[in-house]
Amino acid sequence: MPEIKKYSEEELVYLLKERDQSAFSYLYDNYAAVLYGIIFKMLDNRELAEDVLQEAFVKIWNNFSNYDSIKGRLFTWMLNLTRNLTIDTIRSKGYKKQSKIQNSDNTVNNISDNTNTAESFDALGIRKHLTLLKNDQRQIIDLAYFGGFTQDEISKRLDIPLGTVKTRMRTAISELRKALKN
């Protein structure tokens, strides 16, 4: 039975820079599910999402020398990488052929829609992410964090003033930080 080791962020980063196999395996075990959930949310296709997940982790490994811990946490870097890869996939010809709606706004629908999202329930059977944020806050955060849309773009797509976007975003994050403390 292999010993269960928990790495701190610093340890993990150090070992990955050293090209450590077990650290990379650990990275996958701890982050694959969350990255997969986000990819799936955007693509709405399990098989395709798994392909993108595979490509994402290989890219994380190959480009790990680019990660600079001064600029932020490991997850932020991995998520940005994954998001860009997903967007490239959406824009590629292959995806457009497969998706039912031949429309780049498909992404927006996928991201802001809650019906097809991952079934993550807590003990009380309530979708966890629904309890954290209000709908309009969640929408803004999801479009930015998972979709990569700027505040300007969000303002245009949702047809709401830029100021409103900024306020909602600030409040949302403030709420999330409070939730984390509790």
Added chain:
Amino acid sequence: MNKEDIISSGLLELYALGIASPEEQIQVEEGLRRYSEVKQELDAIELSLESYAQTYALEPSSKVKDKVLLQVAGNGLLNTHTAEQVKVRQISEGDSTFAGQKIYRIPTFFKIAAAAVLIALVCSIVLNYSYNAKYQSVKDQLDVAQEQIKESQQATVAMKDQLNVIGDKSALPIVLKGTAKEPDALAKIYWVKNSGDVYVDPTNLPSVPDGKQYQLWAIVDGKPVDAGMITTKKGIYHIQKMKSFGHAEAFAITLEKEGGSPTPTMDQMYVISKI
């Protein structure tokens, strides 16, 4: 921008969400480098967003991990720090496709083969220098050996000559005894009756100093006559032919300067005989 301004500007939130513009990124990164409070604030924002993202987590099928590990084993160098081993199959096909994109991978075999060839080449070059040095050394030794054989052959010829002379029945052996000056000196003359040929065997003469040479004299009608200079081959004395004489009363050897002297230096007489 000071730290309070950066923190209150909302730029850190944009940066954490990954939607900051390039100019905004530069501002934030400068703040991160300068102020630890800015880094701490960013950290907190990132953690809250990470926690939020976790609520969307979904388990992928286990085959994805296998595929990932297979691919990275071919690309990067994986070190193992634990006993856990991941079995990796060789990738046989040269490329694969997904999502409309081709991925080209160099099969591990070719990478290993290339490394092996490179190592072999380096070893070959190193060995080349080593062997060349050895060859030179051996060649030099061979040259010396050949030289030695040549000398040895010459010595053998000389020895044969000496034996011939000594064995000749018509050769009269005459001993030249040491003088009062050099009582231990000794030389031999072989005087061939019919021809008058004179051979001297100077082997028991003391070594000659630099610039000097032994000279043989024949005493004819009471007067000394030059019979020739005694030569050595590499300092070794050997039987040698001197001038011929029909008759002589005595033979003597003196030490003269190199090249000889028209008349003998009497006080440098080493050996003398009486017929």
